[in-house]
Amino acid sequence: MKNILITGASSGIGKECAMQLNLSDYHLILLGRNRQRLSEISNTLSSAEYHVCDVGKYEEVRGLAEQLSAKGMEIDVLINNAGIGYFNPLTSASIDEWQEMIQTNITGVANVIHAFLPSLLRQYGHVINLGSLASHQVFPNSGIYC
Secondary structure, eight states: OEEEEETTTTSHHHHHHHHHHTTSSEEEEEEESOHHHHHHHHHTSSSEEEEEOOTTOHHHHHHHHHHHHHTTOOOSEEEEOOOOOOOOOGGGOOHHHHHHHHIIIIIHHHHHHHHHHHHHHHTTOEEEEOOOGGGTSOOTTOTTTO
16 A cells, blocks of 8 residues: 655645545545644545654654654655745735745745655655645735745
């Protein structure tokens, strides 16, 4: 059975990926920051586990990669989906929100790939990085996000 790790799996596209992949014979490893939602989703799936993890914090991601590796669990597919957005006029936006978006949406992708790369290489695995339409088109009040 192949192992698929999905970041940002507690809602939106990540949750829907888990629901659709559950229809096939995969073991799903769900990552997110919301324990309650991850637990609820995981309980509806046939073969899944969840881990509360902030992808913007490398030590958390690396610790999880080490934990899974110690259990002999390899990652066949990584779906980098975690992302957040704050949509405010630039003049009233918070620098903390800007930094949180960058940590999650950009640094988080690098953190997860780096931490799980040894496993992915051993498995000849695949990485799927999901992005937003906003990387191609700017929307009002979304300057930093875009």
